[in-house]
Amino acid sequence: MSNSIDPKKSGTAANVDDVAFTEVDQPGPGSLFEQAKGFWVTFSSIFKKNLTVAYPEVKAPTEERFHGRHQLNRHADGLEKCIGCELCAWACPADAIFVEGADNTPENQMSPGERYGKTYQINYLRCVFCGLCIEACPTRALTMTNEYELADTSREKLIFEKEDLLAPLRAGMLAPPHPMYPGMNDTNYYNGDVTTAHPSQEGGSK
Amino acid sequence: MTTVELLGKDPGWLIAAKALIVFVICVVSTLMAVWTERRVLAKMQLRTGPNRVGPFGLLQSLSDGVKLALKEDIIPAAADKVIFIAAPIIAAAMCFMSFAVIPMTGKVNLFGQETAMQLTDLSVGVLYILAVTSIGVYGVVLAGWSSGSTYPLLGGLRSSAQVISYEVAMGLSLVAVFMYAGSMSTSEIINSQHNNYWNVVVLFPSFVIYVIAMVGETNRAPFDLAEAEGELVGGFHTEYSSLKFALFFLAEYVNIVAVSALAATLFLGGYHAPPGLGFTEAWLGGWFTIVWFFLKVNIFFFIFMWLRATLPRLRYDQFMKFGWKVLIPVSLIWILVVATLRVIQQEGAPRIVIVAFAIGLVLVATAASSLFDRSKKKSEEPLAEGEAPDFPIPSLPGVSSFNASTQSGDKSE
Numbered sequence: 001m002s003n004s005i006d007p008k009k010s011g012t013a014a015n016v017d018d019v020a021f022t023e024v025d026q027p028g029p030g031s032l033f034e035q036a037k038g039f040w041v042t043f044s045s046i047f048k049k050n051l052t053v054a055y056p057e058v059k060a061p062t063e064e065r066f067h068g069r070h071q072l073n074r075h076a077d078g079l080e081k082c083i084g085c086e087l088c089a090w091a092c093p094a095d096a097i098f099v100e101g102a103d104n105t106p107e108n109q110m111s112p113g114e115r116y117g118k119t120y121q122i123n124y125l126r127c128v129f130c131g132l133c134i135e136a137c138p139t140r141a142l143t144m145t146n147e148y149e150l151a152d153t154s155r156e157k158l159i160f161e162k163e164d165l166l167a168p169l170r171a172g173m174l175a176p177p178h179p180m181y182p183g184m185n186d187t188n189y190y191n192g193d194v195t196t197a198h199p200s201q202e203g204g205s206k
Numbered sequence: 207m208t209t210v211e212l213l214g215k216d217p218g219w220l221i222a223a224k225a226l227i228v229f230v231i232c233v234v235s236t237l238m239a240v241w242t243e244r245r246v247l248a249k250m251q252l253r254t255g256p257n258r259v260g261p262f263g264l265l266q267s268l269s270d271g272v273k274l275a276l277k278e279d280i281i282p283a284a285a286d287k288v289i290f291i292a293a294p295i296i297a298a299a300m301c302f303m304s305f306a307v308i309p310m311t312g313k314v315n316l317f318g319q320e321t322a323m324q325l326t327d328l329s330v331g332v333l334y335i336l337a338v339t340s341i342g343v344y345g346v347v348l349a350g351w352s353s354g355s356t357y358p359l360l361g362g363l364r365s366s367a368q369v370i371s372y373e374v375a376m377g378l379s380l381v382a383v384f385m386y387a388g389s390m391s392t393s394e395i396i397n398s399q400h401n402n403y404w405n406v407v408v409l410f411p412s413f414v415i416y417v418i419a420m421v422g423e424t425n426r427a428p429f430d431l432a433e434a435e436g437e438l439v440g441g442f443h444t445e446y447s448s449l450k451f452a453l454f455f456l457a458e459y460v461n462i463v464a465v466s467a468l469a470a471t472l473f474l475g476g477y478h479a480p481p482g483l484g485f486t487e488a489w490l491g492g493w494f495t496i497v498w499f500f501l502k503v504n505i506f507f508f509i510f511m512w513l514r515a516t517l518p519r520l521r522y523d524q525f526m527k528f529g530w531k532v533l534i535p536v537s538l539i540w541i542l543v544v545a546t547l548r549v550i551q552q553e554g555a556p557r558i559v560i561v562a563f564a565i566g567l568v569l570v571a572t573a574a575s576s577l578f579d580r581s582k583k584k585s586e587e588p589l590a591e592g593e594a595p596d597f598p599i600p601s602l603p604g605v606s607s608f609n610a611s612t613q614s615g616d617k618s619e
Contacts, residue, residue: 042250042515052254 062146067129069147070122072165073140075189077181077197078173080110080166081141084117091136096126108177113186117141120162124150139190172196209393210327212313212320220317224325228305235500236459240267243511250515271452279448284354293352294446294453297345301460304338307331308467309393310499311477314492323496324393331392332384335468336377339423343369345457346432350442361441364522365425365432371529372422372429378537379415382544383472392468396476406473411540413473415533417509420465422529424458426510428517429525466506467499474502543567 029035053060062068073081084101102118110116133142152158169175174197180186181194181201188194216224241256241264248255256263281290311323328334343366350362383405384390387398399405406413422429433441443454470476477495479486487495520528550560 038516039512042512045252046246046249048252050249050254051252054254 062148064146066144066146066148067131068145069124069150069160070133070165071143071145071167072117072120072162073143073167074169074173075112076172076192076195077201078169078178079112079176079180079189080116081139082117082120083111083113083139083141084115085138087136087138088133088142091132092127093130093132094126094128096123096128097121097133098123106179109179110176112180112184112189117162120165122160122165124158124160125155174201178202209309209322209324209397210329210391212322213324213327216319216321220319220321221325223317224321224323225306227323228325229302231310232302232305232460232463233456235463236456237267237271239459239463239507240270240455242507243514246508246511247515250511274452274455275449277448279450280445282354282445285445286352286354289348289352290445291450293345293349294450294457295345296348297342297457298453298460300338300342300345301457301464304335304342304464305460305467307334307392308464308471309396309476310467311495312487312492314495322393327391327393330390332380332390332395332468332472335464336373336380339461339464340370340373342457342461345454346442349446349454353442353445355445357439358442358444361432361438361444364438365442368425368429368432368525368529369423371526372419372533375415375529375533375537376419376423378534378541379412379419380472381537381541382409382412385541385544385548392471392476395472396478399475400478404473404475409473409544411536412544413469415537415540416469416473417506418533419529420469420506421510421513422525424461424465424510426458426462427514428519430519431522431525434519462507462510463503466503466510469506470499470502474505476502 075081082099084099086099086101089095089097089099098119098121099117100119101115104110104114104116129144131144134144137143150158178197178201180189181198184194244266245255245263256266259265259269281287306325307328309322309324309327313320313322315321316323346369347362347366350358350360350365353359353362383395386405386409387395389395389398395405425432432438433443438444443451446454477499478484479495479498486498546563547560550563
């Protein structure tokens, strides 16, 4: 009668005894002097430069491509680049972005072309700063800044609205809504043919 | 005039004033010690350390203390209330008491009275310190027990075992000092070192043992097993909060200052200036000696910080093994040597006898260490070739391992 706890008798299975015993060279504790070297490490560190950054007073610059707060960019004449396509919201793995698009009308032209982002919210309590939204954006409307100070005291304050995310108006830009550059269509905008606002665009919508 | 006679003339009000001064020195030096330790440790780790509260963060520990005092004071439901409250009081009070016999200055003028900055001078001063710090262990073990919780109990047992074990080594290391000074009084020991070699030179092995034992005694890194966070949460004071916790904190640091002060007294000549700087002792009407005293205390305190920054925590069994199997035998042998040398000296034996004795000792030590090495080498040799045992063992050099498949197969046939 064979015992039930017998190991499997298989010709191919490796037997423990078939494996050669190799002695591994294990270095023992070092000499007393070797061990005492650590004391010099800690002592000499006293005279080295600190690595501490006095944060609120001194802000160390981030890496160039650091993933910080998002920004909604504008075209050179001030029209928004966002076309309300929601691709960023669909790409977001954390479901942090909410977009609602709306039609541009001649009275209310927010972006070149047919549509613009009417509501744009990013919930920074959910955002993981992965940057997939930036990759998904077809018009380069959404990019990330290097801003990392995103702490606040309430949940509501950490849901950033469109006006919190929009890039500021620079020189030569006009605040939308205003008509598109005369003689230019949305493809021209996309190709970067518009470099500044035209005087006829002033005074808001037609 | 000896210090005892000098202190004997103190009027009552002066004793009270000195008690207050000693208390204030203890508390202030604790506050400073916490700040210094945090700053120095930070520097050793390339950090800055506390630098917000007050100039250079000097008031950091004061504000920490105030914060602790304002915290909610929790007494666990399972705790033994009376002992739970008494434990931190015992721990803190005993540490302060040990400071009473530490001489901080020579003869000075305090409020128009000739005296020395020492609360009292007992003829068994050092024994008194050992006794008082031993009572301090009650604080630790009672705190652990009365918390009614597992980790504090384990931590309390650990630290009491640790403190008691290392107190043996500490006490033995002091025996050599007593024999050399011919007294157990702190002031007499200081006087015996004055105009003489300091004990750190004469009794160097005692000094080394004392310094190791004092780190073990105060539950400090690398011997801080009692509060090994990974194993025991906070050790015996896990359940303590607010002022009671602050008392333990205070006790720990006062204890460090006290053992450092004792080390300075016994081995570094106490409040006396280093050789060649004796003229400084007359400055400020003798008060300048307190500077030397605290300088020496700070040397030891720096050693505490340096050890903490450098060494990882020991394993409990290694720690106990070190205490009982290394420190205590070594200090016993050293006491024997010192006693013999002392007797030879006092009997007026010629110098050649002392030299011969020393050479003999060195020879014995060499023989012992070479024997020890040989036995160590022997134990490292592989096992002799032998029969395979009847039970399964992993394959080892020189032993053919048990083959379960063939053995059991034989049996079944």
